[in-house]
Every structure is written in C-alpha cells, then in structure tokens.
Amino acid sequence: MKKSAKIYVAGHRGLIGSALVRALKDRGYKNLLTRPHQALDLTHQNKVDRFFEREKPEYVFLAAARVGGIRANDTYPAEFIYQNQMIQANVLHSASNHGARKLLFFSSSCIYPKKSRQPMKEEYLMTGPMEPTNEAYGAAKMAGLVMCQSYRRQYGANFISVIPANVYGIHDHFDENGHVLAALIAKFHEARVKKKKQVTVWGTGKPRREFFYVDDLADAALFLMENYDRAEPINVGTGQETSIRVLAEKVKEAVGFEGEIVYDTNRPDGNPRRLLDSSRIRAMGWRPGTSLERGLELTCRWYAETILKKSVKP
Numbered sequence: 380m381k382k383s384a385k386i387y388v389a390g391h392r393g394l395i396g397s398a399l400v401r402a403l404k405d406r407g408y409k410n411l412l413t414r415p416h417q418a419l420d421l422t423h424q425n426k427v428d429r430f431f432e433r434e435k436p437e438y439v440f441l442a443a444a445r446v447g448g449i450r451a452n453d454t455y456p457a458e459f460i461y462q463n464q465m466i467q468a469n470v471l472h473s474a475s476n477h478g479a480r481k482l483l484f485f486s487s488s489c490i491y492p493k494k495s496r497q498p499m500k501e502e503y504l505m506t507g508p509m510e511p512t513n514e515a516y517g518a519a520k521m522a523g524l525v526m527c528q529s530y531r532r533q534y535g536a537n538f539i540s541v542i543p544a545n546v547y548g549i550h551d552h553f554d555e556n557g558h559v560l561a562a563l564i565a566k567f568h569e570a571r572v573k574k575k576k577q578v579t580v581w582g583t584g585k586p587r588r589e590f591f592y593v594d595d596l597a598d599a600a601l602f603l604m605e606n607y608d609r610a611e612p613i614n615v616g617t618g619q620e621t622s623i624r625v626l627a628e629k630v631k632e633a634v635g636f637e638g639e640i641v642y643d644t645n646r647p648d649g650n651p652r653r654l655l656d657s658s659r660i661r662a663m664g665w666r667p668g669t670s671l672e673r674g675l676e677l678t679c680r681w682y683a684e685t686i687l688k689k690s691v692k693p
Contacts, residue, residue, distance in 0.1 A: 380408070380436055382692065387412040387436035389421060389470055390443030390683050394558075395485060395543075397550040398597035401441050406601070423467040423657060424472075431473035439482040440600060441467065441523075449512050449581065449649045451556035456515035457683040467526060471538065475530045479681035483604050484527050485518040486612060488589075488604035488653050489513045489545055498656040501542070501612055510650045528610045539607055540571050541600060544616030544655050548593030548674060549681040560675070563627055564682055567634040577639040578631070581646035584624030589616045589654050594669040602665045616655040617667045629671070633679045 381387065390396035391413040391492050403411060414433055419430055421443050422693060445462040453460060467484070474482045491499045492507030509517040527538035551561035563580070570578045584605045607613060621629075669677075 382407050383410055384408070384437045385412060385435070386438045386440070387408045387434070388440045388442060389466075390441075392443070392550070393442060393444070393446070394546060394548060394551045394593055395596060396440070396442035398593040399442060399549065399600060401535050402594065402597040402601055405473065405636075411425045416566055419547075422462055423429050424469045427469040428473045428476070431477040431479075437480045438604065439470065439479050440604075441470050441482060441484045442635040443470070444514075446558070447552065447556045448558045448562055448659065449647060450562075452513040453647065454556075460515035460519045463516065464522055464618070467519070468521035471523070471530060471536075471546065472525050474538075475534050479536075481604060482527070482539070483600055484523055484538060484540045485600075486524045486540050486542045487516040487517065487544055488614075488616075488655055489650070490521045490524070490542070491653070493650055495666070497652050498618070498654040499614070501614060501659070512618075512649050518617045524612055537608065538604065538610070540610050540612040541603060542614045542655065543596050543599075544589035544591040544614075544657075545653070546591050546593050546596055548678050549685075550593075551678070553682055553686055559588070560630070560678070563630045564634065564679055564684075567630050567636045568687065570638060571634055571636045575638055577638065577641050578627075579641045579643050581643055582623065582626050582648035582681055583644050583692050584627065585622060586648045586650060587622045587652045588626070588675070589618070589620045590626070590671050591616050591667065592669035592677075595669050598668070599659040599665055600658065602663075603660070606659075606663060613659055614655040614657045615660055616657045617671075618655075618657055618661075619671070620652070620654045621671060626692065629675060630679075633675050 493510040495503045524540045527540045530536040547560040553561045553565040
C-alpha cells in the first residue's frame with residue numbers, strides 16, 4: 380500500500396479497529412477513512428453502498444462486528460448472527476462493486492469445530508459442529524469467510540480472511556458481556572475497590588485459550604495486506620495457550636486483588652481448548668512481539684487510567 384492510499388477501517392473505535400488505526404498512523408498512512416456508527420450504520424445496505432460510491436476506498440480492513448464473551452454470545456444469539464451477517468454482506472458487496480483493490484476480513488477462531496484437533500489448522504474448518512454457546516457468532520463469521528472466497532472466485536475480488544486467536548487489549552469492552560480477559564479485569568478491579576472477599580468466575584477454569592495482544596494482530600494484518608493474496612483463510616496467533624484458571628490468577632495479581640477466586644461450575648465453559656496452528660504466517664516471516672504478561676500489564680494500566688478515571692466523580 381502506498382502511503383497516500385485511501386484506506387477504510389470499518390469499526391475504527393473497536394478493539395481491533397482502533398489498533399489498526401494506531402498501526403497505520405505509526406507507519407505514515409494519513410489518508411484514512413473512518414466513520415462512527417452514528418454516521419454510518421453498516422447494517423443498512425443503501426447507506427454502505429452510497430459511502431463506497433462516494434469515497435471509493437482502495438483498501439478495506441473489515442474489523443466492524445458485534446462481539447462479546449461467552450455470556451453475551453449465549454444470551455443474544457439473534458443479534459450476533461443478524462448484525463454480523465448484515466455488516467459483512469454490505470461491506471463486502473459494496474467493496475466489490477466499487478472497485479476496492481484489496482479487503483482484509485477478520486473472522487474468528489470460534490468458527491472451528493468444538494472438538495477440533497489441536498492445534499487447529501486451516502483445513503480443519505467445517506469438519507464438525509461448533510461450540511453451541513457461540514454458534515450464532517461463529518456461523519456469521521464463517522459466512523463472511525465463504526463470502527470473501529465467493530466474491531474472489533466469481534468477480535476476482537482480492538479479498539482475504541484472517542482467523543485470529545482470542546484478542547485482548549486496550550479499547551475492549553470491560554464488562555460482564557466482554558471477552559474473558561477484559562471481563563476479568565473489570566471484575567477484579569471492582570472487587571478490589573469495593574473490598575470484596577471473592578470474585579466469581581464462570582465455569583471450571585479448565586478451558587485453555589490462546590491470548591493475542593491486539594497491537595500484534597494489527598501488525599499481522601498490515602503484514603498480510605502486503606504479503607498474502609490467497610483465497611484460503613490464514614490463522615494468526617501466538618502458539619501459546621493459558622487456562623482460564625491461570626489467567627484469572629494472573630489478572631488477580633496484576634490488579635492487586637487479595638481475595639478468593641470462586642468458580643461457578645453451573646455456568647458453561649465453552650470450548651475446552653482453542654489453539655491455532657499459525658505455522659503458515661510464521662513461515663512467511665511474521666512473529667508476535669507481546670507476551671501475555673506484558674499485554675496484561677498494558678491492558679490493566681490503560682483500564683485504570685482510562686475507564687476507571689472516567690467513572691470516578693470529581
């Protein structure tokens with residue numbers, strides 16, 4: 380991408396989109412297109428098409444999505460499948476119709492089968508049913524991936540799909556409906572401030588996840604936009620996994636909570652294990668640069684300095 384290229388980041392205020400904007404600006408890209416939800420509702424086809432017709436972005440990063448953790452996915456499946464499918468369909472269709480040179484779509488590791496072999500290789504997709512608690516979101520993200528392939532095959536659209544591991548970092552949703560790491564940070568901070576004696580964590584704590592710092596994902600996305608042009612999706616992660624129990628202990632220590640952790644085993648665990656095989660991007664020369672400990676430190680600091688400060692009345 381030339382530094383003068385017109386680049387549209389869909390979902391620029393979200394976890395992944397905001398990291399992409401930071402990464403692009405740091406690398407000297409100045410011609411960035413962004414629109415908040417209030418100015419451009421991506422679930423409306425006509426509005427999206429008018430935007431693409433008027434602005435004609437050359438490159439598109441499709442990071443806009445309805446996202447959340449296990450609680451949100453299990454509680455609002457209709458919203459997750461509807462909103463994500465509408466956003467994807469509208470942006471992909473308009474990007475193709477109005478001549479975008481290249482588009483990168485962010486899928487999700489939850490599209491892999493619940494009982495997939497580990498670590499999960501790209502060829503294991505669609506070899507079994509998904510985890511029921513996030514099936515609606517996973518189905519939408521799988522549909523987006525197939526749509527990219529379909530537009531490439533029929534119209535020659537240069538659309539690529541990335542499957543990231545569990546992403547975390549600054550600008551996440553820090554509440555009970557958020558991703559597990561962000562939700563835990565919010566829980567432990569609240570418990571410390573209110574001097575609670577214990578924090579309850581959903582499930583048994585046994586499931587293992589691969590946690591991927593969002594700035595590393597943004598770096599990988601820019602690398603792939605420059606170097607990857609195949610129809611097959613590509614995994615991106617760290618290659619390291621951590622149990623929810625170990626993660627909870629790390630968050631507890633980072634936040635400074637001194638109470639007890641209690642596991643509510645009546646709540647669902649979700650996928651027992653979710654580790655990506657990222658050998659393809661590693662073979663291309665890309666590596667992540669942020670350890671879980673460092674990423675957790677950065678995220679906790681940002682949460683304390685940004686979210687907590689705003690919530691404290693003067």
